[in-house]
Amino acid sequence: MSSRFNNVPEENGVxxxxxxxxxxxxxxxxxxxxxxxxxxxxxxxxxxxxxxATSEQAFEELIRTSYPLKKDAGIALKRSAKxxxxxxxxxxx
Numbered sequence: 001m002s003s004r005f006n007n008v009p010e011e012n013g014v015x016x017x018x019x020x021x022x023x024x025x026x027x028x029x030x031x032x033x034x035x036x037x038x039x040x041x042x043x044x045x046x047x048x049x050x051x052x053a054t055s056e057q058a059f060e061e062l063i064r065t066s067y068p069l070k071k072d073a074g075i076a077l078k079r080s081a082k083x084x085x086x087x088x089x090x091x092x093x
Contacts, residue, residue: 005030008045008083013037024066027051041090042067045083059086 005021014036022031030045044063051059056077063075063086076087 004028004047005045009080011036025062035093038092039090040093041087043088044086046086048079048082048084051084054084059084063088 008030010016014034016032016034017040018033020031022029024031024044027046027050030043032043032045034041034043059077060075063069067088069075069088073088074090076090078085078087
């Protein structure tokens, strides 16, 4: 992993099963598949320096057009000081 994503905060109780740096649109991102409390999900993590003030709606459109999601599937956005994380494909297992 490049140094761009070395300091991604780890969530308490979350196990990252797989992660890979990739591109999404014009952005370099970190994709993660994770497991926590009987739930699996996917995350795409952006550097805030790359996305500026991109709206939640723009992020949602990017995720929905780039990954297979059900039309009514929930998407959760979380911003921290350095990163913006989009969680999706969350399923109870």
